[in-house]
Amino acid sequence: MLETLLIRSRATPSEPPRRRGATSLGPERDRFGVLKGVLAAVPWLQVGLGAVIVLLAALVPWGTGKVLSAMDQQILxxxxxxxxxxxxxxxxxxxxxxxxxxxxxxxxxxxxxxxxxxxxxxxxxxxxxxxxxxxxxxxxxKKPLAYWTDGRLVSRTGELFAPPNPEVAGKLPRLAGPDGRVRDVIEMAQTMSEKLVARGLGFAGLSLEHRGAWTLQLANGIEVVLGRDQVEERFERFITVYENRLAARSDEVSRVDARYTNGVAVKWKAAEAAAGPKS
Known part of the structure; x- marks a missing residue:
């Protein structure tokens, strides 16, 4: 019994005392191992290539400017x-x-x-x-299409312009009207011109008054008054009357007024001469 107690009460030997000035190398080795692992994980090749690319990108504009400056000439x-x-x-x-x-x-x-x-x-x-x-x-x-109001020209694209020498455009139709309706005048003129040419008649001009009345001028000198309303119908009526009744005497016709419901009024050159002042 006494022997058992002595065994149980025996003291556990303590760690041997460390010598003064001695240190442990374990933790330091662990820290260096972590650092080496981090460095090993860095893609140094990619980093180097990236640095080179950035450097070249910075040098290219500078180099290009130097080359262009050396190559620059005067315009001769x-x-x-x-x-x-x-x-x-x-x-x-x-x-x-x-x-x-x-x-x-x-x-x-x-x-x-x-x-x-x-x-x-x-x-x-x-x-x-x-x-x-x-x-x-x-x-x-610009390709001139016609002469416009006040001696200006209108181009094929519908642009009005005023060159100092409009006469060089040569013989062109004469169009007139408010500047804001130039495209309307061009469209109407093209429609009428095509129908006239198809019947052997020449188109000389078209004017649109501010109040909306249209007047057509033929190449043979005949003036056709179409008014404001039913312009296309009146134009077709004139064409019909001209082909049936006036074509044979076109050189005697001065003016045709198509503003009537069932016909036209014709003004003859002979009547104009007779109504003129006598000497």
Whole structure:
């Protein structure tokens, strides 16, 4: 019994005392192992390539600017292309001469384009560079369709313009009316012209008054009054009467008034001469 108690009460030996100045290397080794693992997980090849790409992206604009500066020349010549009626190749080249001596690369082509398209006859201008010192300008002029009120011209696209030399457009029909209704006048004129030409008659002009009345002018000098209402029906009635009754005596007709319900009123040149002042 005594022996058993002694065994149970025997003290557990304690850890041997550490020597002064000694340290444990276990935790440090663990920290270095974690760091090595992190470094090993980093894709260094991709990081390096990314850094190179960023560097090149920063250097390309700088290098491009240096190359362009070295290659830049002065504009020494301008070539003008296009078919001209109202404007001229020489005048366009002279206008573009303001850019002679300017920087080949720094010159804004949109400025040249805008400047040329302000000319009355120019519908569009295309400008391009030709290395090393040349500009090529392609001009498209407005195509005049008819003379308009006050001596202006109306183009085939329905644009009104006032060049200093409208007479160069040559012999064209004469249209008239409020500026805001130019397209209405063109549409009506085209419809009537097609029907007249199909019957061997020439179209000379069409006018629309502010109050809405239409008056047609034929190439043979006959004036046809159509009024404001039922214009198309009145025009068809005139065509019918002309073909049946007036064609053979067209050189004697001065004016036809189609503003009647069942017919037309004809004014003869002989009657005009008889009603004129006598000497």
């Amino acid at each position: 010549a301008v070539d003008v292309k296009g078919e001209f009626i109202g404007d001229s190749r020489v005048a366009i080249a002279r206008a573009a001469g303001n850019w002679i001596g300017k920087s080949y690369f720094a010159t804004d082509l949109s400025d040249i384009k805008a400047s040329l398209e302000r000319r009355p006859w120019v519908e569009s201008a295309a400008v391009q560079r030709v290395w090393p010192d040349r500009l090529v300008i392609d001009i498209r002029e």
